[in-house]
Amino acid sequence: MKIIDCRNMACPLPVVSVKRALAESPGEALQVLLDEGAPQENVARFAVNRGFSVAESVEEDGVTLMITGTAVPICAGEVSTVGPTVMLVTSDCLGTGPEELGRLLMKNFIITLLDLDHLPDRLLLVNSGVLLATEGSEVLEALEQLGSRGVDILSCGICLDYFHRRNKLVAGAVTNMLTIAESLLTAARVVRP
Amino acid sequence: MVSEGDYVAIFNSIHRVMKAERLLKDRRLPMLLIPAPRALSADCGLAIRYAAVDRQAVEEALTGGGLAPEHVYVKKGKEFVKAEISDR
Numbered sequence: 001m002k003i004i005d006c007r008n009m010a011c012p013l014p015v016v017s018v019k020r021a022l023a024e025s026p027g028e029a030l031q032v033l034l035d036e037g038a039p040q041e042n043v044a045r046f047a048v049n050r051g052f053s054v055a056e057s058v059e060e061d062g063v064t065l066m067i068t069g070t071a072v073p074i075c076a077g078e079v080s081t082v083g084p085t086v087m088l089v090t091s092d093c094l095g096t097g098p099e100e101l102g103r104l105l106m107k108n109f110i111i112t113l114l115d116l117d118h119l120p121d122r123l124l125l126v127n128s129g130v131l132l133a134t135e136g137s138e139v140l141e142a143l144e145q146l147g148s149r150g151v152d153i154l155s156c157g158i159c160l161d162y163f164h165r166r167n168k169l170v171a172g173a174v175t176n177m178l179t180i181a182e183s184l185l186t187a188a189r190v191v192r193p
Numbered sequence: 194m195v196s197e198g199d200y201v202a203i204f205n206s207i208h209r210v211m212k213a214e215r216l217l218k219d220r221r222l223p224m225l226l227i228p229a230p231r232a233l234s235a236d237c238g239l240a241i242r243y244a245a246v247d248r249q250a251v252e253e254a255l256t257g258g259g260l261a262p263e264h265v266y267v268k269k270g271k272e273f274v275k276a277e278i279s280d281r
Contacts, residue, residue, distance in 0.1 A: 104211065104226065108239065111194055112228045138225060142194065 003031045006039065007062050014039045015046050015082055022052070022071065030067040033059075040065065046082045083188035084121035089129035094193055106132070109193055110139040113146060120191060122152040123172070124180055128163070130155040135168040143171035156180060194227050195268045200248050200276065202241045202255070202262035203233055210239045213260045217241070222251050232273050233266060252279040 004021050006014035014034055021030055034040045040056070040063050047054045047065070051072030057064050093102025094109050110132065113119060123146065125133055132139050133155050147153055153172025160166040160174060184190055195201055204210040214226045224243040233240065241262070243251045255261055256278065266273035 100211070104239075107226065108228050114194060115228075115231070141225075145194075 001029045001031060003033070005033045006043070007033050007035050009035075009039070014043050018043050018046065018067070022047075022050075022067065027070055032065045032067065033062055034065060035062050042082055049082070083186065084183075085118075085189045085191060086122045086124060086183050086187040087120040087191045087193070088124045088126065088184065089132065089193060090126045092128045092131045106193070107139055110146075111142045114142055119146065119149060119151050121150075122154065122183055122187075124175070124183060125153070125155040125159075125172070126180065127156070127159055130159040130165065130169075131163060133169055133171040134160070134163075134165040135170055137170070140170050147172060154179065154183075194225075195230055195242055197268055197270070198245050199268050200243050200245065200251075201227075201230065201233065201266045201268070201273065202243075202252075203229060203264045203266070204239075204241075204260070205263045207239065209260055210241065213241055213255055213258075213262070216258045216260060217243075217251060217254060220250075220254050222254060223247055224251060230273060233264075249279050 053069045055066040094105035154175035157174045229240040265276045
């Protein structure tokens with residue numbers, strides 16, 4: 001068993017060190033000493049997301065994580081990140097240009113997501129982006145399929161009210177600015193089409 | 194996005210596919226502009242999907258409006274089978 005001490009390390013060094021240690025000795029159990037709080041949570045989340053088993057025990061001067069098992073293979077091209085991927089859609093049009101083309105491109109983009117293996121964890125719809133999730137939208141079928149594949153679809157409540165569409169929301173749920181801001185700031189990646 | 198028995202019309206021009214969508218919307222015919230399925234080649238990457246029950250009305254409207262699709266396919270199992278365009 002390998003032991004590494006990641007106490008007093010600044011973020012993201014604990015995760016980086018653990019990642020390196022796991023890669024160096026595949027299959028071998030790894031004991032990690034960490035500070036409580038964010039480092040502990042980030043490392044645990046990283047290991048669990050990669051398919052390892054994690055056992056935590058609190059010590060006098062920090063915590064110990066026992067990481068065992070083997071990693072789920074990462075496909076070529078997959079971006080290695082810790083934490084959720086959030087997609088922020090701020091308009092019902094994709095890009096700047098003729099509105100008709102922008103709407104068509106956004107529709108095409110949303111439906112194309114269904115062909116991808118790696119979906120965002122959360123889809124935030126803001127401003128006229130909320131119109132995509134309301135009655136009459138041509139991507140409702142696609143959004144519902146994304147939802148059934150685990151994408152958390154959230155529409156901005158203020159925006160729904162502005163467009164008088166709150167009671168016309170079909171796909172996903174209503175959210176507030178606090179959740180939107182928090183999602184963006186805690187995301188590993190924010191993708192903005 | 195394409196279920197068993199659905200039809201998919203391919204147009205090899207973005208302007209034609211957009212005109213076709215507008216024409217069908219004006220006629221209130223149920224259809225959806227979708228990304229062309231990977232198995233089918235479409236220069237503009239777009240296609241129009243419609244159900245078998247609407248097939249005749251959709252294809253007649255397109256042909257009548259001078260927007261006959263380049264090709265029409267029907268989804269059968271995992272395959273897309275080429276179909277004749279209805280133009281009566």
